[in-house]
Amino acid sequence: MRIKKRLSALLIALIGLMSGYAPSAAQEELSHVAFGIHFGPNTDVSADWVMQLGVDWVKVYTIGSAYAFRGKRILYRFDMGYPENWEQFRQAIAEKARAIAAAPIDAVEIHNEPNLSHEWGGRPPNAWQYVQMLRVAYTTIKRIKPSLIVVSGGLAPTITTPNRMAVDDLEYAREMFENGAADYFDAFGYHPYGYNLPPEADPFGAQPLVFRRTERIRALMESYGIYKQIWLTEFGWLRDPREDGFQCSNYDPAFTGFAWMAVSGKQQADYLVRAFEYARQNWPWAGPMFVWNMNWQQMDWLAPCDHMRWFGLLRHNGEPTPAYYALQRMRRYPISYLPRLWLVSDAMTAEISLFCPQRLKLGSFTVHNIGYPASLELNVLPVNIGQLFVEVEPPRPRLGQPVTVYVNALDLKSPGKYPVYINVRTIINGRAVSQSVQGYVIAWHREGSC
Structure with a gap:
C-alpha cells in the first residue's frame, strides 16, 4: 500500500453555533x-x-x-x-x-x-x-x-x-x-x-x-x-x-x-x-x-x-x-460566558492504490475551548457513508487530547476523491452543539508495490 500524506497544517475555526440554530442579530453582538x-x-x-x-x-x-x-x-x-x-x-x-x-x-x-x-x-x-x-x-x-x-x-x-x-x-x-x-x-x-x-x-x-x-x-x-x-x-x-x-x-x-x-x-x-x-x-x-x-x-x-x-x-x-x-x-456589549469550540486538524488527506486497499490512518485533530473556561463532555462521531468505514480513537476525548481518524478502504472499487466527515458534539448552556471536521481519501488505479 502506498500512502501519501500532506504535512501542511489545517486550522479549522469553529464558531460553536447550535445544530439547526441560527443566532439572532442581538446574539451576534455578544x-x-x-x-x-x-x-x-x-x-x-x-x-x-x-x-x-x-x-x-x-x-x-x-x-x-x-x-x-x-x-x-x-x-x-x-x-x-x-x-x-x-x-x-x-x-x-x-x-x-x-x-x-x-x-x-x-x-x-x-x-x-x-x-x-x-x-x-x-x-x-x-x-x-x-x-x-x-x-x-x-x-x-x-x-x-x-x-x-x-x-x-x-x-x-x-x-x-x-x-x-x-x-x-x-x-x-x-x-x-x-x-x-x-x-x-x-x-x-x-x-x-x-x-x-x-x-x-x-x-x-x-x-x-x-x-x-x-x-x-x-x-x-x-x-x-x-x-x-x-x-x-x-x-x-x-x-x-x-x-x-x-x-x-x-x-x-x-x-x-x-x-x-x-x-x-x-x-x-x-x-x-x-x-x-x-x-x-x-x-x-x-x-x-x-x-x-x-x-x-x-x-x-x-x-x-x-x-x-x-x-x-x-x-x-x-x-x-x-x-x-x-x-x-464606552459602548457595551452583552458578555458571553460560554465555551467556544475550536478544532485543530492536520491535512486529513491520504492517497491509496486500489490494488492494495487497507485500513489506514487518515490523520488526527484536537478539540479546544477558546471561549470562557468550562468543562465539556465531548462525543466524536464518524459519519459512515458510501464505501469507506471511518473509526476514531478515542470517541470521547478530553479537551486538547488528540483524536486519531482511521479509514477502512477495503470496499473501494473505483478511483476518485472520497470525503470523510467526523462530527464533534457537546452540550453548551443546555443546547446541543455539533461541529465537524472533514478529510479525504484519494484512490488511484496505480500498480506497483504497496
Whole structure:
C-alpha cells in the first residue's frame, strides 16, 4: 500500500453555533471581552465609583473586598512565595482555598508577574519553580471548588536583564509550557501594557513592548497546542503627572524608568477604549480585560510620584480622570460566558492504490475551548457513508487530547476523491452543539508495490 500524506497544517475555526440554530442579530453582538478594573484595599474610596463605571469584573486583593461589589464578577489575586516546606505550603493553600470558595469569588489569579524578581522577594525568577507552585494551587483549588476558574499569574511584558532579575515574558512563558504549566490553569494571565504607544502598535516594530505583544504570546501558546483564553489581568497607560502639577522625573526613585511612558490624559482615555475594541474585533481568544487601576492615587503611603498612582482612573483629589469618563461611556456589549469550540486538524488527506486497499490512518485533530473556561463532555462521531468505514480513537476525548481518524478502504472499487466527515458534539448552556471536521481519501488505479 502506498500512502501519501500532506504535512501542511489545517486550522479549522469553529464558531460553536447550535445544530439547526441560527443566532439572532442581538446574539451576534455578544462579546467575549469583558470589562474589569483593579480596586485596591485600605483606601477610603467608595465602591460606588466602580459600580458607576459599569464594569463586568473587579479584581480585588483581599477576600473581604469581594463582598463590596454585588452583582459583579470577582477575580482575586492570590499572592504567594516559594515554599521552604511543601507540606506546609499545601496546607496553607488549602486553608486559603476554602476561604476563597466561601466568598463571592469567581476566579483566582495565582501570584503576580512571576517573571520579575521583586515578586519573589528579590529571588531570581524561575519558571520551573513557579509551575510547581501553580500545580499545587490548581489541584488544591479544584479539589475544594471545581467551578472556580484558575488563572496563571499575569506575566509582565519585559526583556531579560543581564542579572536575570527580569525574564523576557516570551522566554518565561516558553519555560512554563515546557514544564507542563498548561495542565494547571484554566486561562493564561498576561499584562500587556501599552507603554507610550497606541494599542494598535505593531508588536514586531522597533519597540516590541506594546499592547499587541499579546499576539506573540498567543502564537507561542498555539505552537505548544494551548488554545485556552488569555485574560488581560492588568493593562493600561501612565498619565502624565504634570497634568496635575507634579514634576516627576527619572531622578525620582519612585518614577525611575517610567517617565518615557507618560501620555496625556486624553491619550490615556482614548487608548484604553481603543484597546477594548481592538481585542473584541481581533482576539477571539481573549477573555476579561482588567484596567490598572481605579484608586492607587488614594493610597497615602505611596510617594506622590510613585508610578502606580498615575495609571489610576481617579486623580489625587478624588475627581475622575478623562479615562474614567471615556470608559464609562464606552459602548457595551452583552458578555458571553460560554465555551467556544475550536478544532485543530492536520491535512486529513491520504492517497491509496486500489490494488492494495487497507485500513489506514487518515490523520488526527484536537478539540479546544477558546471561549470562557468550562468543562465539556465531548462525543466524536464518524459519519459512515458510501464505501469507506471511518473509526476514531478515542470517541470521547478530553479537551486538547488528540483524536486519531482511521479509514477502512477495503470496499473501494473505483478511483476518485472520497470525503470523510467526523462530527464533534457537546452540550453548551443546555443546547446541543455539533461541529465537524472533514478529510479525504484519494484512490488511484496505480500498480506497483504497496
